[in-house]
Amino acid sequence: xxxxxxxxxxxxxxxxxxxxxxxxxxxxxxxxxxxxxxxxxxxxxxxxxxxxxxxxxxxxxxxxxxxxxxxxxxxxxxxxxxxxxxxxxxxxxxxxxxxxxxxxxxxxxxxxxxxxxxxxxxxxxxxxxxxxxxxxxxxxxxxxxxxxxxxxxxxxxxxxxxxxxxxxxxxxxxxxxxxxxxxxxxxxxxxxxxxxxxxxxxxxxxxxxxxxxxxxxxxxxxxxxxxxxxxxxxxxxxxxxxxxxxxxxxxxxxxxxxxxxxxxxxxxxxxxxxxxxxxxxxxxxxxxxxxxxxxxxxxxxxxxxxxxxxxxxxxxxxxxxxx
Amino acid sequence: xxxxxxxxxxxxxxxxxxxxxxxxxxxxxxxxxxxxxxxxxxxxxxxxxxxxxxxxxxxxxxxxxxxxxxxxxxxxxxxxxxxxxxxxxxxxxxxxxxxxxxxxxxxxxxxxxxxxxxxxxxxxxxxxxxxxxxxxxxxxxxxxxxxxxxxxxxxxxxxxxxxxxxxxxxxxxxxxxxxxxxxxxxxxxxxxxxxxxxxxxxxxxxxxxxxxxxxxxxxxxxxxxxxxxxxxxxxxxxxxxxxxxxxxxxxxxxxxxxxxxxxxxxxxxxxxxxxxxxxxxxxxxxxxxxxxxxxxxxxxxxxxxxxxxxxxxxxxxxxxxxxxxxxxx
Amino acid sequence: xxxxxxxxxxxxxxxxxxxxxxxxxxxxxxxxxxxxxxxxxxxxxxxxxxxxxxxxxxxxxxxxxxxxxxxxxxxxxxxxxxxxxxxxxxxxxxxxxxxxxxxxxxxxxxxxxxxxxxxxxxxxxxxxxxxxxxxxxxxxxxxxxxxxxxxxxxxxxxxxxxxxxxxxxxxxxxxxxxxxxxxxxxxxxxxxxxxxxxxxxxxxxxxxxxxxxxxxxxxxxxxxxxxxxxxxxxxxxxxxxxxxxxxxxxxxxxxxxxxxxxxxxxxxxxxxxxxxxxxxxxxxxxxxxxxxxxxxxxxxxxxxxxxxxxxxxxxxxxxxxxxxxxxxx
Numbered sequence: 005x006x007x008x009x010x011x012x013x014x015x016x017x018x019x020x021x022x023x024x025x026x027x028x029x030x031x032x033x034x035x036x037x038x039x040x041x042x043x044x045x046x047x048x049x050x051x052x053x054x055x056x057x058x059x060x061x062x063x064x065x066x067x068x069x070x071x072x073x074x075x076x077x078x079x080x081x082x083x084x085x086x087x088x089x090x091x092x093x094x095x096x097x098x099x100x101x102x103x104x105x106x107x108x109x110x111x112x113x114x115x116x117x118x119x120x121x122x123x124x125x126x127x128x129x130x131x132x133x134x135x136x137x138x139x140x141x142x143x144x145x146x147x148x149x150x151x152x153x154x155x156x157x158x159x160x161x162x163x164x165x166x167x168x169x170x171x172x173x174x175x176x177x178x179x180x181x182x183x184x185x186x187x188x189x190x191x192x193x194x195x196x197x198x199x200x201x202x203x204x205x206x207x208x209x210x211x212x213x214x215x216x217x218x219x220x221x222x223x224x225x226x227x228x229x230x231x232x233x234x235x236x237x238x239x240x241x242x243x244x245x246x247x248x249x250x251x252x253x254x255x256x257x258x259x260x261x262x263x264x265x266x267x268x269x270x271x272x273x274x275x276x277x278x279x280x281x282x283x284x285x286x287x288x289x290x291x292x293x294x295x296x297x298x299x300x301x302x303x304x305x306x307x308x309x310x311x312x313x314x315x316x317x318x319x320x321x322x323x324x325x326x327x
Numbered sequence: 328x329x330x331x332x333x334x335x336x337x338x339x340x341x342x343x344x345x346x347x348x349x350x351x352x353x354x355x356x357x358x359x360x361x362x363x364x365x366x367x368x369x370x371x372x373x374x375x376x377x378x379x380x381x382x383x384x385x386x387x388x389x390x391x392x393x394x395x396x397x398x399x400x401x402x403x404x405x406x407x408x409x410x411x412x413x414x415x416x417x418x419x420x421x422x423x424x425x426x427x428x429x430x431x432x433x434x435x436x437x438x439x440x441x442x443x444x445x446x447x448x449x450x451x452x453x454x455x456x457x458x459x460x461x462x463x464x465x466x467x468x469x470x471x472x473x474x475x476x477x478x479x480x481x482x483x484x485x486x487x488x489x490x491x492x493x494x495x496x497x498x499x500x501x502x503x504x505x506x507x508x509x510x511x512x513x514x515x516x517x518x519x520x521x522x523x524x525x526x527x528x529x530x531x532x533x534x535x536x537x538x539x540x541x542x543x544x545x546x547x548x549x550x551x552x553x554x555x556x557x558x559x560x561x562x563x564x565x566x567x568x569x570x571x572x573x574x575x576x577x578x579x580x581x582x583x584x585x586x587x588x589x590x591x592x593x594x595x596x597x598x599x600x601x602x603x604x605x606x607x608x609x610x611x612x613x614x615x616x617x618x619x620x621x622x623x624x625x626x627x628x629x630x631x632x633x634x635x636x637x638x639x640x641x642x643x644x645x646x647x648x649x650x651x652x653x654x655x656x
Numbered sequence: 657x658x659x660x661x662x663x664x665x666x667x668x669x670x671x672x673x674x675x676x677x678x679x680x681x682x683x684x685x686x687x688x689x690x691x692x693x694x695x696x697x698x699x700x701x702x703x704x705x706x707x708x709x710x711x712x713x714x715x716x717x718x719x720x721x722x723x724x725x726x727x728x729x730x731x732x733x734x735x736x737x738x739x740x741x742x743x744x745x746x747x748x749x750x751x752x753x754x755x756x757x758x759x760x761x762x763x764x765x766x767x768x769x770x771x772x773x774x775x776x777x778x779x780x781x782x783x784x785x786x787x788x789x790x791x792x793x794x795x796x797x798x799x800x801x802x803x804x805x806x807x808x809x810x811x812x813x814x815x816x817x818x819x820x821x822x823x824x825x826x827x828x829x830x831x832x833x834x835x836x837x838x839x840x841x842x843x844x845x846x847x848x849x850x851x852x853x854x855x856x857x858x859x860x861x862x863x864x865x866x867x868x869x870x871x872x873x874x875x876x877x878x879x880x881x882x883x884x885x886x887x888x889x890x891x892x893x894x895x896x897x898x899x900x901x902x903x904x905x906x907x908x909x910x911x912x913x914x915x916x917x918x919x920x921x922x923x924x925x926x927x928x929x930x931x932x933x934x935x936x937x938x939x940x941x942x943x944x945x946x947x948x949x950x951x952x953x954x955x956x957x958x959x960x961x962x963x964x965x966x967x968x969x970x971x972x973x974x975x976x977x978x979x980x981x982x983x984x985x
Contacts, residue, residue: 021366061885084894091891104882107901108981109908118900122892154980170890369796478675481916481964485926489945493686582805586927589807590942610811611931617819626808633803641799 006075007034008177008210009058009095014070014080016050016057016234025279027053029234029303030070035178035210040201042225042242043214044257048276050234051214055180059097060087074177093123096171100183102163106155112166113139113151119173138169142199161192165199172203179203180212185220197224218261222246230254233277233287235303240312250314250322253288286316294322360567360646370642373635380632384437391430392418396599398425410618420620422609428620431601432628438594438602439632442515442584447576449519454526455569459557461527462534472531476524484521485586492517492592509595514587518580525579526572533565567647574640578633585629603629657976664969671965679957680727683950690716692743692948714740714951730954740951742944749952753940757922757959759835760929760936762848764921767856771863772914778864779871780903786876794868801865810858810931817854830854833933855932859925863917870913875906908978912971919967923960 016028028050035041045051057068058079072079074094077086099105107115116135120126126134132151139147142165155163164184171179181200185193201224204211213224221228222242229239230253238251249255256272274291277283286304289295298317306313309320316322365371383390393399399417402408408425411417419428461469479487495501495517496508506512537543538561546556562569581603587593588604589611606625613621693710694701701707711717715729733739739749782794818828830853831837836844878884879902887901888894924937933939937956944952976982 021363056885059889061888088891088893091889093891097886097889099882099886101882105886107883107887107905109905109979110901118892119890122890122896156981167886170886369799481920481968482960483920483923483926486923486941486960489942490682490686493945494682497685497688578803585805586807589927590930607808607811614811614815614819617815617823619815619820622811622815626812629805629808630800630803633805634800637799637803 008037008074009035009212010071010073011054011058012071012073014054014057014072015068016053016062017067017069018062019065019067020280023280026282027066027234027279028057029282031231031234031236033229033236033239035212037177037210038204038208039226040204040211040213040224042221042228043212043231044216044218044221044228045231046216046276048279049231051231052182054231055097055182055212055214059091059095059180061097089123092119092176093174094176095178095180096174096176097180097182098164098167098171098184101187102160102167103155103187105167106163108155110154111152112155112158116151116166116170116173119170123174134173135169138173139166141172142166142169142203143195144169159192160188161195164188164192164196168196168199168203172207172209175207176209178210178212180214182214183216184213186215186217193220200224218246218258230257233282234279235287235315236306237288237315238312239306244311248311250309250312250319251316252292252294252322256291294318364642364646367638367642367645369638370645373638373642376631377635377639380436380635381440383433384440387433387437391433393427393430395431395434395601396424396426397430399427400425410613410616410621412618413620419624420618422621423612428606428624431606432603432625435601435603435606435625436628436632438511438600439581439584439604442511442518442602443577443581445515446518446522446580446583447573449515450522450576450580451526451569451573453519454523454572455530455562455565457523458527458530459534459561459565462531463538463553463557463561469531472527476528479521479524480528484583485590487521488517488583488587489592491521492587509593511594511600514584514594518583522576522580522583526569526576529568529572530565533568534561537561537564567643571640571644571647574636574643578636578640581636582633603632660976661969661973664972668965668969672962675961675965676731676958677727679961680730680954681723683953683957684716684723684726687945687948687950687953689714689743689948689950692950696743696947734955734958739955742952743949744947744952749955753952753955753959756924756935756937756940759934760924760938761921763852763855763859763929763934763936764925765918766849766852767859767925768863768914768918768921770856771860772867772917774860775864775867776871776910778868780875782868783872783875783879784898786879791872794872798865798868801861804861806858806862806925806927807931809861810854810928813854813857814931835934851934855925855928855934858928858931867910870910871906874909875902878902878906881905908975911978912975915967915971915974919963919970922963 011034012032014028014031015026018025018027027048031050031054033041043051043054053062053066056062057066058072060068060079062068068080070080074090077090077094079087079090106112110118113132113135116138117128117131120131120134121128124131136147136151139151144150144162144165150158150162155166158166167184179200184200185196188196197220200211200213203209211224213220215221225242227240228242228245229236230245230251231237232253238245238249238254240249245254246258249258253272256270259270260272262269272291277287277290283290283300285300285302286292286295289299292299296318301317304315304317306315307319308314398408399411399421400406400408402425408421409423411421411425413420417427417429419432422428422431457472461472492508495505495513502508502513505516543556543560546560551559584593584602585604585607588602589608591608593604593608594600594602603625607629610622610625613619690707690711694707700710715726717723717726730740741747742749742752778794778797782791785791814832817830818832822828831851832854835851836847840847883905884897884901887897892900922937924939924941926938926941928934929936929938930942937960941953941956944956
């Protein structure tokens with residue numbers, strides 16, 4: 005089956021006062037229709053930036069290179085018109101903080117209807133009608149009345165449902181959820197994830213779930229890719245990541261997360277590297293317990309080691325350590 | 328954009344060891360601020376401009392070619408010295424008394440800058456103290472401060488200055504302290520009485536924000552006294568904002584002096600002194616006969632001086648408050 | 657909403673009483689009406705009986721109790737339409753005041769619309785390309801504009817467009833004083849506008865500078881917001897993103913500021929009106945102040961404080977109307 009979203013060798017660089025920040029440095033991946041791809045990493049690892057870059061939402065200080073295909077439409081360096089046609093229609097996005105992501109002075113129904121009107125040839129009243137239906141689909145009670153309210157009148161979970169309603173209004177091929185539950189209460193988180201999962205099942209949408217919460221990934225994702233310092237360091241199906249990860253960073257990440265049957269949490273020492281001058285070779289080596297001089301050489305590529313694809317030159321040696 | 332800020336934050340520290348890329352040492356906030364200031368080209372140029380102006384003013388005995396009340400030469404029959412256009416003997420021409428305008432601008436700037444500096448320092452000292460107490464303590468003091476300054480901000484500045492001036496000059500014990508209403512001392516006190524309010528509001532806002540921060544909470548939890556918290560934590564951490572306020576207070580005071588002098592509420596020229604305001608006031612009379620130099624030179628000099636101080640303030644604001652610098656170049 | 661308005665209006669009444677009492681005391685002190693009266697009418701001043709009668713008629717008693725009694729005396733007269741006659745010329749005050757008010761509002765509204773429109777456009781123009789040449793140009797221009805004080809630009813413009821222009825081309829391009837030529841009767845829009853050109857330019861320099869900065873800051877804030885990213889992610893046209901989302905939100909604080917500024921128009925453009933001899937509220941104020949004319953000044957102050965309070969309320973209402981997050985209660 006053709007991939008819903010296919011990204012090849014994506015680079016994102018920011019021009020800043022102090023120089024060029026290489027936020028994403030050569031990332032490639034596919035997302036298949038109907039699957040959930042979990043994207044995991046610390047803040048600053050480039051996980052959100054990759055997708056904002058693909059969508060052309062980064063502003064003028066960002067330089068995006070590489071290729072990103074949605075269906076057969078190339079997004080990188082494409083015309084504003086093409087981008088506009090894809091955004092919201094083929095590829096939609098949900099953001100972390102639904103309160104700041106919703107326009108505070110527009111009624112939510114109007115914001116959902118605007119999404120429909122900008123991509124479909126329908127009348128205003130039909131769009132409004134459809135907006136109410138969408139609010140109903142994402143589980144907002146009394147959608148008629150709620151459509152006439154403003155974002156600040158909604159609870160956090162309900163706001164995120166509005167965002168989802170807006171995102172699925174045009175039945176997109178790809179839904180990118182950027183930390184959709186981070187700003188929400190734990191109980192509400194589960195409900196939102198449920199809504200996303202239901203939509204994926206019913207509409208066959210490919211979902212990209214960007215998060216730093218491995219629990220969310222374990223629950224939702226089919227496949228996982230782990231990002232560090234602007235590169236993918238490991239990728240596999242979800243169970244392999246948790247049970248037979250080969251990359252020291254992924255293991256460190258697993259060890260530092262609570263609630264996965266671990267009694268002691270072990271944080272990863274140090275801090276992520278400075279992306280103004282990314283280190284040579286493996287970016288993780290300064291914090292890696294297994295670093296050797298060999299790690300300073302080439303930037304490691306993703307290679308299938310056991311069950312996962314791992315970007316670590318010592319992965320095969322380390323296999324023994326893991327077992 | 329949040330994301331962007333996060334990125335810029337994470338890169339504001341250069342690596343100690345480039346090949347490893349782990350951060351060991353950071354640039355101090357002061358050096359970052361200096362870097363940002365130096366990046367504001369207009370602010371740097373203005374600082375240089377202001378230094379040159381101050382040098383001219385401080386070195387008035389050398390830079391001024393004539394005394395403040397000295398005519399460029401003695402008028403004789405058939406050889407008048409009044410209202411002469413610019414020439415070698417008087418670069419900016421002469422005024423209606425035959426005095427050298429170039430020298431008088433230097434003397435005038437001296438008086439104006441002194442008024443500006445004294446007023447600004449006094450206003451900022453009082454304003455910071457009142458603002459810090461009001462912001463930290465809150466309660467009725469805060470309410471009173473806000474209501475009083477509300478009125479002050481709502482009414483035209485000149486109206487307040489004129490009315491307050493009228494009140495003060497009619498009360499004997501006030502003039503005993505402040506001097507006669509035509510003295511420079513009176514003017515400085517008058518401008519301070521009005522000028523501290525803007526600073527107080529600014530510092531109040533700053534302190535109200537800082538008060539919620541962890542280090543103040545921590546100091547409080549450790550039992551630090553209120554004065555200690557204010558002088559050790561709140562005011563030092565607002566120093567950047569206070570510096571900005573000081574800069575704008577200087578230009579505000581100079582402008583207020585000029586406005587008052589322009590309408591005849593300023594210091595008295597009879598005492599053998601002049602100020603930029605008085606020079607600009609004289610320029611009004613030079614318009615109908617078309618003595619352009621008397622209009623253009625003092626006016627343009629005043630504009631340049633204000634521009635310099637305004638840009639320095641703008642640069643300082645960018646330097647101490649990077650949020651204002653929305654997009655990095 | 658209605659309850660809010662009623663409550664605010666009810667609150668305005670005690671506020672007004674308090675403010676007018678403070679203003680009454682301040683003006684009595686500042687203008688010293690008795691001395692002004694004696695100065696204008698030396699013959700009456702020599703007659704203690706007539707002076708006594710004047711004091712009692714106008715409530716000009718001295719001492720703290722005298723001020724309080726005097727205030728209520730004035731208030732009674734003011735509210736019943738029994739206004740005190742002016743000291744200079746012993747004329748009724750209202751006709752002059754009304755003319756001044758109308759004239760100031762004419763000039764102020766035209767100048768505000770002109771200045772605010774240009775300022776906002778420049779602010780938008782700058783914010784759309786932050787950090788680029790046009791942004792720097794608008795920002796720099798605004799700071800320079802702030803430094804060009806009205807009393808300087810006015811005199812420079814008069815020199816250039818009237819005096820020098822007449823020297824070069826035979827007649828001045830624009831008139832420099834008044835609202836109509838001397839002796840003109842009736843209303844003539846074109847003639848009036850011609851007289852307004854220079855005052856409008858002088859006022860607009862400051863207005864444009866202020867509003868271009870407000871708008872730039874406000875729009876940049878919105879452009880960097882998350883909901884604008886959401887709007888872009890919707891795939892709607894950039895034009896729609898800017899107009900329906902960015903500008904609509906950026907205008908919220910601007911409208912509030914503009915409401916406050918329009919409220920201040922009633923107070924007149926003191927500096928500009930006086931330099932151009934424009935018969936508005938500002939000219940009225942300084943003339944009355946020079947004469948120490950308490951009966952003329954007091955209603956003037958009442959009008960501007962009322963206007964400030966009213967437009968403050970209006971600004972709050974506008975804010976609530978534009979931003980559904982604001983709840984008035």
